[in-house]
Amino acid sequence: MPSLSHAQARQPSDAALSRFDPLPRIICLDDFDRGFCGWTQLVGNYEDSLDAMLPGYAQHSSPMLSTLSHWDIGSHGGVDGDYALKIATGPRPGAQNVTIKRLTYRRAGPIRLEAYVTFKPEANALKLSETDVRSFGFLFDLQVGDTTPGERVMPHLRFLNASSGEHVQKWQFKRQSVPIVPIGTENKTISHYHLSPDGWEDLPGGAQRLCYNEIPTKVNWHYICFDFDLSSMQCTGFRCNDRVFDMSGFDSLRLPAMKNLWCMLNLAFFAETDSGKRAFVYIDSVCLSGDF
Amino acid sequence: MRMSNSAVVTRNITWSGLAHSEPYEAGWAGEAVIFVRALKPGIGGAGIAHVEMSADGMNWAREGTSFPLPTSENEVTFGRVSHFGNWLRIAAEFPEGASLTVLVTLHFKS
Numbered sequence: 001m002p003s004l005s006h007a008q009a010r011q012p013s014d015a016a017l018s019r020f021d022p023l024p025r026i027i028c029l030d031d032f033d034r035g036f037c038g039w040t041q042l043v044g045n046y047e048d049s050l051d052a053m054l055p056g057y058a059q060h061s062s063p064m065l066s067t068l069s070h071w072d073i074g075s076h077g078g079v080d081g082d083y084a085l086k087i088a089t090g091p092r093p094g095a096q097n098v099t100i101k102r103l104t105y106r107r108a109g110p111i112r113l114e115a116y117v118t119f120k121p122e123a124n125a126l127k128l129s130e131t132d133v134r135s136f137g138f139l140f141d142l143q144v145g146d147t148t149p150g151e152r153v154m155p156h157l158r159f160l161n162a163s164s165g166e167h168v169q170k171w172q173f174k175r176q177s178v179p180i181v182p183i184g185t186e187n188k189t190i191s192h193y194h195l196s197p198d199g200w201e202d203l204p205g206g207a208q209r210l211c212y213n214e215i216p217t218k219v220n221w222h223y224i225c226f227d228f229d230l231s232s233m234q235c236t237g238f239r240c241n242d243r244v245f246d247m248s249g250f251d252s253l254r255l256p257a258m259k260n261l262w263c264m265l266n267l268a269f270f271a272e273t274d275s276g277k278r279a280f281v282y283i284d285s286v287c288l289s290g291d292f
Numbered sequence: 293m294r295m296s297n298s299a300v301v302t303r304n305i306t307w308s309g310l311a312h313s314e315p316y317e318a319g320w321a322g323e324a325v326i327f328v329r330a331l332k333p334g335i336g337g338a339g340i341a342h343v344e345m346s347a348d349g350m351n352w353a354r355e356g357t358s359f360p361l362p363t364s365e366n367e368v369t370f371g372r373v374s375h376f377g378n379w380l381r382i383a384a385e386f387p388e389g390a391s392l393t394v395l396v397t398l399h400f401k402s
Contacts, residue, residue: 035295043300050304050331062299064317069378071348075319086317124350278315 019079020114021225022289027103027111030286032065033081037286039063042098042268045191047184054181056096056193063087063099068282070123070217079116079221084282089273091122094134096195099283100268108145108230110291113138113267116221116284119161121277123216130212131162134274135172136281139194140228141266143257152261153233154194155252157203157226159210159240162274171206171240174199175251194253195270204249208240221284230265295320295402301381302396304331307339311384313396315349319378321400326382327370329395330362336390338363343371346379354383361392 016031030037044057066086068076078084089095105111121132137158144150156174161167176199183189211220227237235250267288273279302313318324328341339361344352359371361384373380380398 036297041300053304058304061301061303061314062316064299065297065320066317067319067378069317069319069348071350083320088314090314122350123348 015080017287019116020287022114022287023110023112023291025290025292027288027290028101028286030101031081032083032085032283032285033078036063036065036085037101039085039099039101042100045183045189047186047189052183054191054193056196057191059090059095060097061088066282068219072123073217076217076219078284084284087269087271087281089271089279091273091276091278093273093275094197095279096270096272098195098268098270100266103265103267104263105230105265105290107290107292108148110227110229110236111265112289113140113224113226113228114287114289115224115269117224117269117281118219118221119271119279119281120216120219121273121275121279124277127216128214129216129277131165131167132273132275132277133161133279134163134272135160136269136271136279138224138226138267138269141264141268142230142233143261143264144233146262150233150257152255152257152264153252154255155226155228155235155250156194157238158200158270159208160200164274169207169209171203171208171245172200173203173250174201175253176201177253177255180255190258192255195272203245203247205246208243210241219282297321297400299398299400300395301398302394304393304395306391306393307384308386308391311386312344313381315346315379315381316398317349317378318380318398318400321402323372323374323401324376324380325370325372325399326380327368327397327399328361328382329368329397330365330392331395332393333365334361334363334390334392337387339384339386339390339392341369341371341382341384343373344381344383345376346381347377349379352381352383361394363392
């Protein structure tokens with residue numbers, strides 16, 4: 001089992017890795033100064049017609065490479081370069097957007113997701129606007145191999161920044177399944193909008209006040225590290241900046257294994273707005289590593 | 293090798309009156325082609341698209357490129373732009389009573 005003691009992690013000498021604490025095998029190190037690095041839009045499932053796509057997915061659009069350009073200061077830039085991956089919601093309360101990277105895994109063992117991320121609302125008002133972004137978060141979409149009894153497992157974590165204008169600031173997880181909707185007529189495709197506002201539960205001890213800064217165009221980056229064991233399909237750790245959280249109360253959304261998703265290893269980040277402003281989530285870099 | 297990327301910014305949305313694609317940042321790119329495909333037959337008269345650019349993604353100016361929007365199902369029209377700075381979108385104008393269900397995609401090269 002991996003632990004959040006980073007003493008076992010590789011101590012890399014090069015600058016690109018030195019701000020991460022990866023497990024021994026780097027599966028991917030995505031610095032968005034190099035481009036999109038395989039991160040794309042999460043599109044909803046459909047058959048015959050795009051009208052079959054669930055509304056939650058229909059609102060998604062492509063991620064972009066941003067210099068965090070603002071009207072009052074110009075480009076903010078990333079942690080160590082010019083560009084970050086950006087997802088933007090529409091300007092409607094509750095609007096969401098998701099970016100995803102799709103892999104499969106070689107060995108069902110420990111994996112670690114690390115990233116430097118931040119969030120801000122569209123700076124279209126001369127206000128602090130700290131309660132305009134509802135949440136940002138990340139998830140894995142995983143399934144056992146085709147010879148292994150098991151499930152499709154989707155660990156979700158989000159930072160609920162605000163709700164109906166209240167500055168909430170706490171981590172939440174989701175284990176409650178959402179309705180599965182058949183798509184089309186050939187019995188080959190289903191859909192389920194697992195990022196719906198329902199079913200989020202507070203992570204015990206998960207309140208955290210993140211640095212937001214003093215106007216909407218001043219941006220600070222946050223470090224997240226999420227550990228998961230693909231053999232037990234259990235979360236084994238989570239930290240954000242200086243806080244290490246007790247994940248004993250965490251569980252994942254679980255579904256029956258699906259016939260086309262064996263060894264799936266998808267990872268995604270999402271944004272949600274609480275106001276009529278676009279919410280922006282920026283990802284400077286992502287490191288996915290494994291113990292194999 | 294030059295960097296290239298395709299972005300889907302508006303998908304299966306029915307436009308009428310004055311409509312806009314969502315703002316998109318591509319300061320890394322030197323050129324862009326903006327395709328609009330009609331996903332369903334258009335209703336009423338043909339619309340027109342104007343490429344717009346912005347310093348901040350909130351305040352927009354016409355870039356000068358305009359192109360007719362498609363009218364029949366799966367018809368594609370496009371505009372080409374370069375030297376656009378960072379933010380891009382299109383503004384679509386339709387005659388009264390006209391509407392179109394669109395797929396708007398942006399295609400960039402560094």
